[in-house]
Every structure is written in structure tokens, then in C-alpha cells.
Amino acid sequence: MTQPPPPPPNEPPQGGFGAPQDPPPGGFGAPTPPPQYGYPPQNPQYGYPPQGQQPGYGYPGQQPPYGYPTQPQSPYPPPPPTNNGRKKLSTQAQIILAATVAVALIVVGGIYVANSGGDDTKDDAKNTTSGADGGKDGKDGKDGKQDAKDNGIGGGGKEKAPADVKSTMAFKLATPKVTDITNVSGSWLTDTTFVKTGVNEIVGYDPAKGTQLWSIPLPGQLCAATDHVKDNLTAIAFEAARRTGKTDYQPCTEIGAIDLAAGKLVWRKSVTGPNTGDAKLKFDEITIGAGTVALGGTDGGAALDLATGALRWKPQASAENCTDMGYGGGAGLVVARKCGTYEDPQVSIDNLNPETGAPLSSYKMPPGVAYASIISTKPLVVAADVGDTAGDGSGISDFFSIDEKTGALRAKIPADADTYAADCATTEVESCRDVVVGNDRLYLPTEEHDGSGDYGQTNEIVSFDLATGRTTSDRADAGDRYTITPLRMDGANLIAYKWPPYDKGGQIVSIDGSTFKQTVLMENPSDKAVREAETSFTKGYSEMRFAAGRLFIADAMLSKPSTLNLTSYLAVSFTTG
Template identity: 60%
Template sequence: MTQPPQPPPNEPPQGGFGAPQDPPPGGFGAPTPPPADPFGKPPATAPTPPPGGYGTPPPAGRPAQQPGYGYPQTPPQGQPPQPGYGLPQGQPQQPGYGYPPQGQQPQQGYGYPQQGQPPQQGYGYPTTPMQQPYQPPDGNGPKRFSTQAQIIVAAAVAVVLIVGAGVWYASSGDDGDKKKNEASTSAGTDGESKGGDGEGLGGSGSGSGSGKEKVPSNTKGTVAFQLPQPKVTAVTTVDGSWLTDKAYVKTGVNEIIGYDPAKGTKLWSIALPGQLCAASRHMTKDFKTAVAFEEGKRTATKKYQACNHVGALDLNTGKIMWSKSVTAATSGDAPVRFNEVTLSGTTVAAAGTEGGAAFDLNTGAERWKPKVSTDGCYDTGYGGGEALAVVRKCGKYDDPQLTIQALNPITGAPLSSYKMPPGVDYASIVSTKPLVVAADVGDTAGDGSGISDFFSIDAATGKLLVRIPAEAEKYAAKCRSTEVESCQQLAVGNNRIYLPTEEHEGGGEYGDTNEIVSFDLTTGKQTGDRADAGDRYTMFPLRMDGGNIIAYKKPPYDKGGQVVSIDGSTFKQTVLLENPSDESVRDAETSFSADYAEFRYSGGRLYISEKMISKPRESSLNDKEYLVVAFGAN
């Protein structure tokens, strides 16, 4: 698999899978007001779901999983970073899910006899005669089936076993892992109890009927607009996209641009002193957000600048409200560098390997900055949205101790603390309310996803509610190892975490599929929730819509993608948008990789955009490369 664009060796790592998130009602990128009570406790009890669930390894013979997005890569010495998978670079487009290789005929289904060959024994077909012949109840001795009857019965048995195996693969749990999947209730905490959302993954809605997304009168979509990639000479971050009530907003080169949401015409542009390097996934109710950007524009002699400025943006008016840098006692006069930035209420929090700082959203006044620590501890990153939490790292580089703290967003004072178990080098905050953390404990995931377990934590006390194993061969969500708030393809709501399963063989002759399932955040057990993507489609959550889940379905080679709403109570799916199946439109839609793209959906419109772009390869000069493609319901 082609690897994503890598930052130059003298730049801090951008982070990759191995460490956008839920908007409030009103759409992906829509705001939520600052909560009166920043943290809430999960329900004391939760219904025990029926046993079973998705979970077996892929069938023998299938290729091994490739490293996920962000898996650490090192370019060969003397070579520039290579563009990432999902950035159209002129290479021949790979066929969609379930499409046979070019020049080959579609393969027959599993167990189908090959041309010119006799039927092969199917899965589960008896390979040795039964030791005891069938004895009828009348006692008259064994009766032999005719040859034709034997063939019919054998074929029926093989079909039943194949279908049964497929159903078990998609819906059953692994009894061998039953002990591992049981809820862990060990506290493991060193803390004491102390007194507007964009793409946030968390949501406090519950049950059905609480979503705000309505079904358009016609769900058949058309292309709203397509924006070409700006020309760059090096790997450039264009992370950040938001939806307001008047504009679709997207990061460009040294600017942030507001577009007409239906036409794609430019409404306004915010010029930045340097290239954007981090963007908050959250907004306030009046469409204010935060970004981090480089100290100056890149030049031929200085191709890379330090990411050391934080600013607040008013996306309603298209203005930058303020921007500033901070210094720390440990860094002298040099401004602190940041890797990420988030927003909770009126607190802008930015962090990196030199520690974290916070500012007042409206005035830019400092609320806290990196402090001298005798024990070598520092804030590596924050999770925002409905509340504020931090991943704090202490100890040696090769033997760190991570602590998850719920913070007072005004003062930065810890409200509670939970010590992560040994063997955790990086942790990601999936949601702040409820407080959910992902980590790859002991690097056991093995697939570069950054997730081996989820930790559901009581933010009020710092006690671990449950630890949920998420085997890499079963589940497909991803988190970047070096960025605290970067998890995607999952959602949190209804006191549950919703995960996509890994792709597996579908019921058709060819083509993969998958499901979305959920775990209870109090018991840690898999619930009975299950939404099937359908034959040749694969799906993953985008965000919560009240108590419902908004999900995107990646299409097969001859269809357009879909956006669906999954009822949080019944798990019934409702199609909100179906993109065109024309070849040129499909090519544009599928040129984006789900691992490297931002998806925003609201009010019948879907926007897919790149998060990182690079200089085109010579072989791709004649191919169209898109920064954004947008679809709208008729």
C-alpha cells in the first residue's frame, strides 16, 4: 500500500495511525454551546446484550493487513517524502470493491466448480465414509442412497455449512477470547476526585428520534462542485474543514477559504502568516474555532517553518480574531512548537512535545502555558468538545508513564486522573463526555491502527469503568499515535462506542463487506447492535446525530457512495444521500482514501476533502487531483 506523504526529516512528525470529531446536532462541523457541567457520569447500569458478535480472523489465504495510515515510515536517504495513498498521483486507479482485475473474468463464487473440472468437495464435506450406516427406525437395516441422491445431499450440506460459516464469521464472538473480553473493573488510578462541536466523535444523545438530519425529498445526489488541488512543491498540510450555516470552509495554502455550500464559489478568504499545521475539529455556537500555523511563509531558501503560532478564527465573518505564540521556561526565548490544537467552551488548548498552553478564545489571553516540571512531565495533547481532557506524559522517553486527566477548562486544574497501564507509549482521546481513550497496549495491535484497547473512564473520579479489547483483526477504527485527538471511523454516543468491523467476504460471487457494531461503555460487552453495509459496500461511522449514527458507505466499482442514518435504538438504516454512479464521478469520489480524507455531511450535502497534498509525480500530470468534491441531494 502506498504510504502517506511524510514530513521532512527536520520537521516534527505529523502523526499517523498508530496514536475529524463529532458535531452537535446541525451537521458535521456544527457547533455546541459550552456545557454547564463539563463532565457526566455514564449510567450506573446498562442492559446486558445478547452474547455473540462479530469476530473471527480473516479466512486463510487472504492477504495480511497492511500498516495503517501514519504507521512510522522513513524515506530512503536522499529521497523526498512520497505522496500518500489517497492522493491521486496518476497511477492507474485500482478497481472498486468487488471489481475483478482488468483483463480477467470475474471469479466464480466460493466452492463453485471450475470450468472443465468436476465439482470439488465443499467446505465441511465429509472426507471419509461414516463408520456407522444410517439405521432407519423400523429396524430393517441400512438403505443406500442412489448416486444422484448422494450428490444432492452432499451439495446441500456444503452450501449450508458455507452459509453458516459466513454468518458466524460476521456475527459471532470468539469463545476463545471470552475471558479477554470480559469487563475489567480495576481502577488503576492515581488521581483524586476534584471539585461546540465540529467533528467530535462523542455525543450525549440517546435513543432514536433525537437526530436533526432529515431525509431529503430526493436522495439521489448530484455533483455540487469539485475544487482542484492547489499547486505545491512539497508535502503540505491542508487539514481542517468546517460547515457553518452559510459556508463550507476549507484550509488552502497560506489561507482558509469559505465557499458557497451549494456552488463552491469563494465567499471569503482568511490570509495566514504561514501554512496551517493543525486545526480544531470543534466550533462554538457562533462558528468560532482555533488553528495553529507556521511562523512565516515557506520560501525557496527556507522550505519549512516552525509551527509555533495559535490563532482564533471567526468563520461567520471570515476574519482572524487574534494570533500569538508563547515561550516556556525550558525553551528560553524560542516560541513553543505545537502539533495539535483543540477547543472546549471558550478555551483554546494547543500542545506538542514541549508542553501545552491554553488561551481565551475571544481575547487570546493566556490561561496557562508550559511549566517547569521536576519529574519531566508535560501535556502531550488535549481532547476538546463538550469537556476538556489531557494526555500527560512523565518519565523516560523509552519508558513513559501516561496519565489521562479531566481538566477545568478555565484554569487547567485536574479534576481527576487515571494512570494508563504499563506498555502504553501513546494514547488518544476518543471522546471527552463520556471520557473514552484508545491505546495500543504493548504494541499488540500489529496493524498500525493505534488501537488494541479502549478505556472508558469516569471523568468525575478518574476510575476505570471498563477496558474493552478491540482486536485488530476484527475492528477497523484508527488513531494517530502522535496526535491525541485524531481518531476516526468510529463514534461515541448512547453510552456506547460504535466501531466498523474489518472487511470480509460478502454473500455475492465477489466483493467484500463489513458491519458497524457497538460496545457498552459501562459493561464493556458487545451489544446486539449491528448494521450491515450490504453486498460489496463497506461502511464506517462519521459522527453522531443526537442518538443516531451518521455513516458513510464506500461504493463498489459500479455504484456511488452513500450516506445513511442508523437509528440508535433499532439500528434501522435510512439512506440520506446516494452519489451518482457515472464513471467520472466515481473516479473523483474514490480518489480519496477514507484514512486520509475529511468527511463532512449536513443537510443533504456531503463534502470529501484531502488533509495533506504534495507535488504531483510526473506520471500523474494528466490526472485530475481534487482538494474537495461535494455532492448534494436534488
């Protein structure tokens, strides 16, 4: 898997990927009884090992358009493909290296559109388990691969192709001037508003015109945001005061809920720890699961009611030396918990009662797992780098499909780093990108490889059955010189974005969950100025929101303007309306 330049100091190391196969007989990590530690009043201290560091930030890349012609390389076989050797640099990576522009190592996992039903438990369960009975007995008909069309998967999506898929640029938001690295992660979309994090503020924009509708000032810089939304509410963590200099970083102690429809900060809270007296705990991760705001950080963790901000639990001392590394949200609330010593850790994945924190089930990760990333809570899917075997910085050697009700392992899915392109920030529990769960399947893009033309690269989206762990017959080709990335589910269909070559605009496509047939929903202009605006965002490190014929691409990290004088934007929008 192609990777950005190395992170700056204090960035925790990341892990990598492995090749699809059936789970070993009996598997490992059999379900374990729910632990008796870690919940009020015995709740342990949350966070990372004492030597853990809060992830540092890199500099956001500003780069020329992707897809410039390169010299032909060796042929790439069809999925499941493998290079069986050293990985090639993608066209994008070559451009970045040539331009010597560093990219920000910021991960904004998960794509959410508020007006599509969002994290409402009923809608999430419907969107992610449609056709879940397919593959129970492993009977797939062809080459051991489960066919979606044999199980009624597909349909139910809200996104339809317009009469004319050709889009126009609706607006561009100028990049705010900053003198230091500034976190602006967080983009949300409602029926009436596009909401974007700015510098020390959250701003709501007219989705058609880009004019400002409202602004919520923050006392300090935002330091964590979640893509999850419930009842038009989302949650953020931010610093308590303004920075006065480049090295004057303020602690990230404040928690707030944002009403995205009304443009209001509904409540603001902070939490003290068991050994900190009146000192506030610091956080670097935040999520929403089934109406609960859950936070993790090196100082500990806590949970609050999303609607009121009332404290649900906070860290307590643990005789087992257990810590909550972080949470996964959405339809449920799941914690990645580590017990034991730093030299000999034991990680478990616990499905929680979101109101009390009590464990509903627990799965013991295999030896050699020091961190785990939660991709989906219903169905429960986890990624980990077992024994640091991935070796490519992706944080993934294997995916684990777990029954969230019993804690039993359904399937283990090794994912070869030379074949599949997804990434998780190893020490951040909810940070995975370029991977989507739906239809009881795991959807992954392949790595870029040579296309059928004389130059340029391409890739595909393929899938795995979460019940059996086997590859399916699903395959969605990006097309020559395009690179396809899954964004989110739309009913039982998959919404994906195609990064364009140097002379075309990008595309949004809907992929039928049954036939995997692609329907183009949007095709962006190929005009040079528009094309350059679209491709000014760093591939893999930008936020994308699409709904009802509107696409928003936004930056997640700002830095001092580049000496290359490349044009950058906080966000751009396209529309077919």
C-alpha cells in the first residue's frame, strides 16, 4: 500500500496488511465472558500506555493534479491481485515526492450524511446487514465466492442518477490564513446546511451558494471531531483557550455537542479524573455511539449523554491494569480495551451498554495485537496488525468479523498489503479510511496497478463475506487512469468516488449491492481551473460528503502557505442540480 511521507516527531508508529483465506479451524480469540472491571464504580483509567504520545500532525500536501502519464510497468493481475514483490509508487506518490511536499497524516474515518438516516440504530442496522443471511452456510456457487445476486442484496438507496450527470462547481471556500499547523477536521451535511470546522470556530454554509449561515465560536482550537451524527447532533473536543504562539499548545479538555440544524453549541463540559484532583482530563479521540459521547486520551476517558452532556462514566482505578484505548460508535458503542503490561498486553473488543458502560460481550484478540481499530459496531468489524506483520504502515494485517451479541469470532480475513488499500492510524481506535461495511460484507479498494492503456494506473473495489471470510464475486473497476474509493453505504448500494486522471474530472458512482453494476451519479468538469481545484486536496487525507446530487470535498489540516504557491481551498462543492 502506498503511503505518505513519514510522520513528524511524536506521531505514533502505524502498522499494515496480509491475503484472503478461510479462518483457521477453531480460529483464535474465542469469546470470553464479559470482564468484571472497567465500569462504574470500578471503571479503569482510559487511554494509552504511559509512554504513548498524542499523534502529531504533518503538513497538508498541496500538489498538482493526479494521474500524469508515467512509464508503463509490469502487468497487474485481476483481483485478488498481488505484486509478489516490491510495491510500486502510485502516480500520486511520485508527484508528491517530485514536488517535495509533505502531506498531513490526518485520518478522518467514516463518511456520514445526516439527512440519510445517519446513526439512528434502526437505519444503521438496515444499511449494514441487508442480505446478512447470505453466506451463512458458505454455499456460494462459484469458486467458493458468495454471489450477492443469489441472496437478494441490492436496492434501497436514496441516491438516484439525475437526467444530466454533468456537474458544475457550486462554490469554493478560501483557506484561512494560519501560521502553524491547524486542525480543521470535521465536515457534516444536513438537509439545509454544509457544516465545516474553521479556525477556532464551526461554520454553517448554504449548501447551494456557500454563503455563511451561522458561526459557533470556540474558545480554542478544535482537536477531535466525529463523523457520526444522531438527531442532527454531533460532538467535538476542543482546547480551553487560544494559542498565543507556535509552541503554546493548550490542553484538549473541553467537550461539546453541536446542533447542526440550529447552529448552536448545545452544551460544553469537562471531566476530572480519579487521580487528578480538580485538573481536567485531556482527550484526543471522540465518537458517538447510540446516543453516548465517548472520549479517549492519554489522561483517561469518559462518556456523556449526547442530548444533555450528563456524565455517564469516567475512569476509575483498575487492579487488572486495564485501559480503554478508545471507542467505536455508530449504531452501537464498542471499546478496544488493553490489560496487562506494555510488554505483554492483552487487547479485547467489548460491546457496551451505551448508557452504563457494562459489557454485553467480549472478544479476546490474539497474541501479538497491541492496538485495534473498530471499523463498524453493527456488524462488528475490527482491524489489527497482528505481530507487526503488515509492514506497510497501514495498521492492518487482518480484519476480524465478530458477533457483537456473543463475542464469537465469525471470520478472520487476512489482507495482503500489496493487494488491498485501506489504512488505520494504529493508536487511534476509530480512524480507518477507504473501507466500508454493508450487506454483511467488507468493501475494500485494491492497490493501484497498471491499467490497460499505454500509461496511467487504476484499481478496483472488491468485497469479503463477513460470515465466511471469503472473497465474493464483487468487482467494481475504476477504469483506466481513475482510482476508486468507497465512501459509504446507501441502502444496500455502495457510494464511491473516482479520483480523476490529469485531464478529467472526478466521478461519484453508485454500485448496486447485488450486481455490482455502476451507475454514474456525478461527473465533474474537466476544465483546467475546476480540475485543479478538485485535485488540490490530498488523496486519502480529505473529507468527502455526497448527498442529493451535491459533493463536498474539504481539507482536514491547514499549515502555513506552501512556498510552491499552489492554490488551496478549505472546501469545494459540486452540484448536478
